[in-house]
Amino acid sequence: MIKTVFFDFDGVLTTDGSGSFTTCTNIQKLIPDVTFDHILRCYKVYHPKMLLGQMTHAAIWKEFCNCIGKDNYLDSTVLHEAFRNTPMNTKMMDLAKKLKKHYKLGIITDNSKERFDVLQSKMKLSDVFEIIVVSGETGIRKDSDETFERALSLADCKPEECVFIDNNEDNLIAPRKLGWNTILHDHRKNDVDLVIGALKKLGVLIT
Numbered sequence: 001m002i003k004t005v006f007f008d009f010d011g012v013l014t015t016d017g018s019g020s021f022t023t024c025t026n027i028q029k030l031i032p033d034v035t036f037d038h039i040l041r042c043y044k045v046y047h048p049k050m051l052l053g054q055m056t057h058a059a060i061w062k063e064f065c066n067c068i069g070k071d072n073y074l075d076s077t078v079l080h081e082a083f084r085n086t087p088m089n090t091k092m093m094d095l096a097k098k099l100k101k102h103y104k105l106g107i108i109t110d111n112s113k114e115r116f117d118v119l120q121s122k123m124k125l126s127d128v129f130e131i132i133v134v135s136g137e138t139g140i141r142k143d144s145d146e147t148f149e150r151a152l153s154l155a156d157c158k159p160e161e162c163v164f165i166d167n168n169e170d171n172l173i174a175p176r177k178l179g180w181n182t183i184l185h186d187h188r189k190n191d192v193d194l195v196i197g198a199l200k201k202l203g204v205l206i207t
Contacts, residue, residue, distance in 0.1 A: 002181070003161040004131070005099050006151060007092070008142075009116070011167030011187040015021050015087045019111055020047050024084035027074075034068050042067035046163035050112040057095040057114050083118040091192040092185075095206070096128050102205050106131030108151055108164065110141050129156055142171045148178055163202060165195060 007013050016022040024040040041085075042064055049055035057079055065074045096105055107129045109116065111138035120126060131154045135141045138150065152159060159179030166172055172182040183198045196206055 001161060002103065002163055002202055004104040004106060004155040004157050004163070005096075005199070005204070006106040006108050006131070006155075006162060006164045007096065007129070008164075008166040008168075008185075009111060009119075012165055012185050013089055013092055013107070015190060016188065017167060017187050019086075020044065020116060022086050023079075023082045023115070026085045027078060030078055031068070031070060031074070032069070033092070033111065035162075039068055047103060050114075051110050051135050051141060051183070053113055054139070057112065068197040070160070080118060082116045084122055086119055089125060089187075089190065089192075091190065092195070093128070095192055095196065097098055098206050099199075099204070100128055101207065103122070104131065104155055104157075105129045106155060108133045108142060108147060110135040116140050124179045142166075143174055145174050145178060148175045148180065152178075163199065 010019045010022065011017045014022065020040065020043060024036060024043050028034065028036045028039050046055055046060045050057065061076055065071050099105060105128060107125065111134050113134060116134050116136065117163065123128055131151065133147060133151050140147050152162065157164060163170065163183060164175045164183040165183045165184045165185050167187040169184055172184060176182050181202055183195055199206060
């Protein structure tokens, strides 16, 4: 019997496939004379360490601005606006709110703590999700068994009592190996009805 449903964040609870794509897209809108590819290239230099909490946006901001050729231009508030303008997946959030009537809900995400803190506050995620595991806080990403073992401990559940929904097949390998139920969500199609159908096959009640 399913007791807890876990969601990935970017690409599941948001409509963009990744947080770095969203952040760089939103920055590029503010500086249209710089290409998205160039912004993303500069951002990706630091991104892996930021996801593990080994580096902060504040610490790399000056170097990042130098890299994109805007060393005297970008105030750090630009970054926070880029975070805040992340597009929520309202259909998936509506599903989560229905599930909350009957199940524990959680989020497991590879994200920097700075970005996720901004979005957790803006989207009021704690009102819906009682268990939140962020790589920028734990120092462990979703390709590690330890991330999902931590989530199980927080949920006080067995693997077969949990479902994890992610938009990247690679992120389902670790939980599946541990015995979790997993669902792949195609963020490009955003067919939430398919997710609902997969949940119902697992005996999940949706009302």
